[in-house]
Amino acid sequence: MGKIVLKSVRKSFGDVHVIPSVDLTIENGEFVVFVGPSGCGKSTLLRLIAGLEDTSSGTIEIDGKDATALPPAKRGLAMVFQSYALYPHMTVRKNIMFPLKMAGMDIEAATKKADAAAKVLNLTSYMERKPGQLSGGQRQRVAIGRAIVREPAAFLFDEPLSNLDAALRGNMRLEITELHHTLKTTMIYVTHDQVEAMTMADKIVVLQAGNIEQVGSPLDLYNHPANVFVAGFIGSPRMNLLTGADAQAMGATTIGVRPEHMDISTSAGKWKGVVSVAELLGSDTFLHVNVEGHGSMTVRAGGDVNLRHGDTVYLSPQDGKVHRFGADGKAIA
Amino acid sequence: MATQHSRIAARFMVAPSVVLLFLWMIVPLVTTIYFSFLDYKLLVPKPSTWAGFDNYYYFLTDRTFLASILHTLAIVLGVLFITVVGGILLALLMNMPFWGQGIVRVLVIAPFFVMPTVSALVWKNMFMNPVNGMFAHIAKGLGLQPFDFLSQAPLLSIIGIVAWQWLPFATLILLTSLQSLDGEQQEAAEMDGASVLSRFFYLTVPHLTRAVTVVILIQTIFLLAVFAEIFVTTSGGPGTATTTISYLVYIQSLVKYDVGAGSAGGIIAVILANIVAFFAMRMIGKNLDA
């Protein structure tokens, strides 16, 4: 019902090659998250799949059929935009019913479907309001409702939560994940947010400058980053990446150690440094340590460590937790 | 700082201009009302006498009066229709990206900067003239009988001339409104399966209502008072075919030299304009709230 295959898809705007060439298979029912730095082409890729942009070359298959030249409405996909893109002069009910009306469904059936969707999304008491009279989270739900009623082959989300505050974002994250469990429809989700990517995805696609750097499950990417870029991008706080003699000693050009895989001691260890900032979060403490010859390193310690600015500490990586990368940036197995 | 003192000071400061504006409005109004109750004919060399409501009676029962109301309405509604529909179409066209957009925009705005008398004369002599006009030449070139616009379809011709002047204004306002249309909304509707036409009727038209209301309100005010175009083209004729209320007032006071009847007509015009303004404001109020 919702398998999407991209075959050497390219996209350029004039002579700017935004997407050099992408091959990607999204299985039916999968929750796929596109992450990458700003401007890397996530939105463009999503819009290519939606049909809002034309591919420069390559093919897009939806459900085994070539959809490259189909107009957006014919692809059977629904999209939720960052700005919600609700129709401001229509009530919530009319907004949700709009795609059904456009498909020529009779009013009664359409109303029934809209009401059902509203119930799932807790919108029942807002049906007669206009979007201007709703909060950000409610608007987002209306946008999702408008997508659900079409029973699309796949949902496309472009940073749907980035306009919400942190608490609401957490709630909506759960709601969308639950929705995915209920509907079991393919979802493609674009985000900047580490946490959204790690918690929601079945499969994460890491993009950089229009190229796919790695595709895999969240833990795959966390445990086995394919290259330096993915290693630095996935995980928060960032992995510590070191070059020079220490890396050479381990037979690599770059080595990486995650902050949570670093042991800290006040007496002895591999690297000696001075604490510059200690961020106390209660559950954890993030220590930023200035190490001679390596610059600043981040270490995650327990909430009970009693270290502060100016203290001298020794850091050492835990056994078997060091990632090694070659001169080309690729991981060495 | 809006303290008690500064507020009182502010009132004193604005008082002179408020008084001046009030006098500016009230003096002519009161004089006109006063004249409208006088038997005041410039051609009769006797002191003006009190006339009661005679002037109103004569003006209202004048057969031209009803016709002039209809002509005024025809001009207002006709021009509004042409400028709103034409303005939307032109704005849609100009909102598309094309080469030379900047120049085309300037050209479209140009008619608005031509004085009404000048443009009416240009239309009358260079386009609509049945002997030398451009349209006559085209008709002759096609082997047709030239059409004498200003005598055979005088009202429509005037509507055309006035609409030509106001089209740029409508286009400009509607274009600005179109440019603020949200692109993602259009894309969302496209994904929802809305055709170009449904997108226009379900999204663009509701988005434009505000701008259209503004266009209607502002134009109505000016169209009720159209004068120069009629004066230089048809002088209200043939017969009374293009006599509007403002033109009738002019005929009464400065052609027939009956200042009393002219003033009465002026007061009636003010009342009518206020009725129109009342309905227009209600309409606009509703649209601007939403």
Ligand SMILES: Nc1ncnc2c1ncn2[C@@H]1O[C@H](COP(=O)(O)OP(=O)(O)OP(=O)(O)O)[C@@H](O)[C@H]1O
């Ligand atoms: N219509 C366009 N014309 C020219 N260049 C464009 C166009 N749309 C996007 N780009 C370029 O394509 C690149 C990728 O844009 P895109 O919007 O896909 O980035 P993104 O990954 O979604 O970024 P963000 O996370 O900031 O939303 C950017 O460098 C952008 O400047």
Ligand SMILES: [Mg+2]
């Ligand atoms: Mg984007």
